[in-house]
Amino acid sequence: MNPTRDALSGLRIIDLTRVLAGPFCTMMLADMGAEVIKIEQPGKGDDTRHFAPFQNGESAYYMNLNRGKQGITLDLKGQGKEIFLDLVRKADVVVENFRPGTMDKLGLGYDTLKEINPKLVYAAVSGFGDSGPYRLRPGYDIIGQAMGGLMSTTGWPGGEPTRSGTAMADVLAGLxxxxxxLSAxxxxxxxxxxxxxxxxxxxxVVASLEIITQIYLTDGRIPERIGNRYESCYPYDSFTAKDGSVVIAAANDKLWRLVCHAIEQPELAFDERFDTNAKRVERHAEIKLLIESWTRSHNVDDVVETMLAAGVPASPINTVDRLVRDPHIAGARQMFVDMEHPKAGKTKLTGCHIKLSATPAHLRSPAPQLGEHNAAVFGGLLGLTADELAQLQLDGVI
Amino acid sequence: MNPTRDALSGLRIIDLTRVLAGPFCTMMLADMGAEVIKIEQPGKGDDTRHFAPFQNGESAYYMNLNRGKQGITLDLKGQGKEIFLDLVRKADVVVENFRPGTMDKLGLGYDTLKEINPKLVYAAVSGFGDSGPYRLRPGYDIIGQAMGGLMSTTGWPGGEPTRSGTAMADVLAGLxxxxxxLSAxxxxxxxxxxxxxxxxxxxxVVASLEIITQIYLTDGRIPERIGNRYESCYPYDSFTAKDGSVVIAAANDKLWRLVCHAIEQPELAFDERFDTNAKRVERHAEIKLLIESWTRSHNVDDVVETMLAAGVPASPINTVDRLVRDPHIAGARQMFVDMEHPKAGKTKLTGCHIKLSATPAHLRSPAPQLGEHNAAVFGGLLGLTADELAQLQLDGVI
Incomplete structure (x- = not known):
């Protein structure tokens, strides 16, 4: 075999997923070289084709999550069902994120598909999973974040439970x-x-909580919302600067003393009120004011530079405009990648974050137009003739 | 081969990781059947052995993330280096989460290891990755969340950028x-x-932002912090109930009308101020008050039950105490699992969230005591004698 092939070359994925969690999964598989055939509803397609923002009428939401995939249309009822089963016979993986039971109702559940292809890996993403009393409840990102406990631990003392600014439940499930x-x-x-x-x-979401659940299971204490600080050390928090906010992460005595010098208050390094981590955690509010008395008169970049030069871990709290211009993130790490789209023109998409040395993931092609690869897949892979394709289109099957 | 083997049976992972991101990865690999040999510093071990909370002196943090692993001690300098290389010869994967360059300085970088085992997959997790100008900066969870843009989009209008309540950067990197x-x-x-x-x-973290970055890249608008609502539809938000908060997710006109009936204000369903999603997004503050005029006088469970009965997606905002008792999450989905630990006694750990039908992941054994498997691994795997082991221990190598 050719050693320069991609990591996932030779894998064929039949992708029934829509919106976010499922498409995020198949996006990564495609970036790493799998052949992903995305099936959309004839005449309609993935809902996210109509999600803002748009560039020349094309959804950036859809274009980002569906790059590198082949797009076909297929009605999974009636005649389309047999065609779907022909695809399944030639596939390694089927992925779907319907509500549990939907595929069974279509007569296309795993028990059916494994009969025609015992080697098939069948993957399903849903709000509550395919077992248990809440199995049929609708699952959306906000419900995953709320139900899974993440919102209860995010936010500020006295404030409301807070969701993650991104659709984190979908992202965690997609990963x-x-x-x-890959394990299956x-x-x-x-x-x-x-x-x-x-x-x-x-x-x-529950799996992401790590120590948060352990605090309750071990000590019986329900973790409170404590903003940006952490329970175990201080100063390890966010601080207000002149033109934004920064993070300073000084998790031990040595780093604390370096912070004191960096903020031009060297006497604090010997102040007995703050000389152990336990005392600093207790007096975190005082320390925040002391540090901010310095950070508030400096720009974000100056604070970070001063701290890093002093050997103290620190970082800006990047807004998206900073992120996409950052020489490390956008430059060296190539986390934003240009992609020419036939209708939208030049777009910038999020790069693959899993860096493989021998078979680097890459964005192969723009997201498909609705049904763009019907001829290639139904003709090339399944051997249907042009006449048959025309008839299927006429019948609304594809 | 035995078809009842585990998904990852036959894989041997040499695990140099500490704290969270790396151990979270090897925890999942172990749950799915890989043989994970965790190497810790002689006499000291993973820092998290000393992280609260404790049960009979054993860290719940460590016990949760390191269940199912074998634990050995080995000093990677001097004599320990050759022993490490012997392990690498017999391994499929080495995982580490040191700062980039650390393994090279030890003479154990990937370029060295691949010479002695060309089939080795070498995996490294770090704050900023092994390339680019910030490569050597210290990376902690809060820095990942800040630098990657997540904090800037999480939180409330007029409020501060907010971190995720869990160590989300570590979790995302671990996944x-x-x-x-698995791809490599x-x-x-x-x-x-x-x-x-x-x-x-x-x-x-950057990869998790999906549409957030696309909003800026496409429209040039920096996404603001908007609390728990979303930009695209309303009411799809959190609401205060009598004894906590709930989430209601009504993303279209039909669901909105169902909400109006559920909150006993059927006249709202025909109110022209709210009859399109666009109007509802614009008047989100008014709608929140209207819905809360009802939810505030009902308990969380009643609100959720009423909404679900009406066909409206809804969920409690679970606190951890509710989570660990939930009949679906803790019961049917087995997200909390009992594990007997020789010192801590009966513990409850977070279950594996990736459910495989034929080879279910499971927690195999309690986290190791420091050096617990030295004899098994150095003796059994590498063939060292009891005398050699005793000498190595005397020399502080293991």
Whole structure:
């Protein structure tokens, strides 16, 4: 085999997913070289084709999450069902993020699909997973964040439970189902039989809580919302600067003393009120004021530079405009990548964050137009003739 | 082969990781059946062995993230280096989360390790990744969240940028490096050569922002902090109830009308001020008050039950005490699992959230005592004698 092939070359994914969690998974698989065939509803497509923002009428939401995929249209009822089963026969993986039971109702549940392709890995993402009393409840990102406990621990003392600014439940589930698919494929390659991967938004959020749940399970204390500081050390928090906010992370005595010098208050380094981490955690409010008495008169970049020069971990709190121009993030790490789209023109998409040395992930092609690859897939892969395709289109099947 | 083996049976992972991002990755690999050999510093161990909360003196933080792993001690300098290389010869994967350059300084960088084991997959997690101008900056969770833009989009109008209540940058990086490892292993199995996987906390956070960055890249608008509502639809937000908060997610006109009936204000369903989603987004503050005029006089569970019965997606904002008792999450989905620990006694750990039908992940054994598996690994795997082990211990090598 060719050693320069991509990490996931040779994998064929049939992708029924819509909106975010599922498409985020298949986006990463496509970036790493899998062949992803995204099936959309004829005449309509993924809802996110109509989500703002738009560039020349094309949704940036859709274009970002669906780059590198082939797009076909197929009605999963009636005649389309047999065509879908033909695709499944030639696939390694099917991924869907319908509500549990939907595929079964279509007669296309895992039990059916594994009969026609025992090697198939079938992956499903849903709000609550495919078991348990809440199985059929609708699951959206905000419900995953709320139900999974994340909102209860995010925010400020006395303030409201707060969601993550991004659709974090969807993102966590998208990453997690990708791990499940790759693990199930590894097992399939060893023993020759696939299985079902079942990932819930809620479970994925719960798994992300790590120490938060352990605090309650061990000590019986419900973790409170404490803003940006952490319970275990101080100063390890955000601080207001002249033109924005910065983060300073001084987790031990040595770093604390370096902070005191950096903020031009060297006498604090010997102040007995603050000379142990436990005291600093207790007096965190006082310390915040002391540090801000200095940071408030300096720009974000100056504060960060001064701290880093002093050996203290620090960082700006980047807004998106800073992020996309950052020489490290946008430059060296290539986290924003140009992609020419036939209708939208030049776009900038988020790069793949998983950096592989020998087979680097990359954005292969712009997101498909609705049904763009119908001829290539139904003709090339399944051997349908042009006449048959025309008839299927006429019948609304594709 | 035995079809009942685990998904990742037969994989041997040499685990140099500490604290959170790396251990979270190898925890999932162990839950799915990989053999994980965690190397800790002789006499000291992973810092999190000393992180609260404790149960009978054992850290719940450590016990949760390191269950199912074998624990050995090894000083990576001097004599320990050769022993480490012997382990690498017998490994599929090495994972570390040191600052970039640390392994090179020890003479154990990827370029060295791949010479002695070309099939090795070498995975590194760090704050900023192993390239670019910030490569050597210290990276902690709060820095990943700040630098990667997540804090800037989380929080309330007029309020401060807010971190996620959990160590989300670590969690995202831990999930992402797991995907990288499994992808690189798949490629290795095809062509016989490993590679390096390089995952940064900052990149992982950037990748999670999805539409947030696209809003700026497409429209030039910096997304503001808007609390728990979303920009695209309303009412899709949190609401205060009598004894806590709930989430109601009514993303279209039909659901809005159902909400109006559920809150016993059916006349609102025909109110022209609110009859399109665009109007509702604009008048979100008014609608919040109207909905809360009802939710404030009902308990969380009643609100959720009423909404779900009416067909409206809704959920409690679970605090951790509710989470660990929830019949779906803790019961059916088994997200909290009992584990008997030889010193701590009965503990409850977070279950694996990736549900595989044929080879379910499970918690195999309690986290190791420091050096617990020295004899098993150095003796059993590398063939060292009891005398040699005793001498190594005397010399402080293990």
């Amino acid at each position: 997690s189902v990708t791990i499940g698919i 494929l590894r097992h399939r390659d060893q023993i020759g039989v696939g299985q079902k991967v079942d990932v819930a938004l809620v479970d994925s | 992402s490096v797991t995907i990288g490892i 292993l798949r490629h290795r199995d095809q062509i016989g050569v490993g590679q390096k996987v390089d995952v940064a906390l900052v990149d992982s």
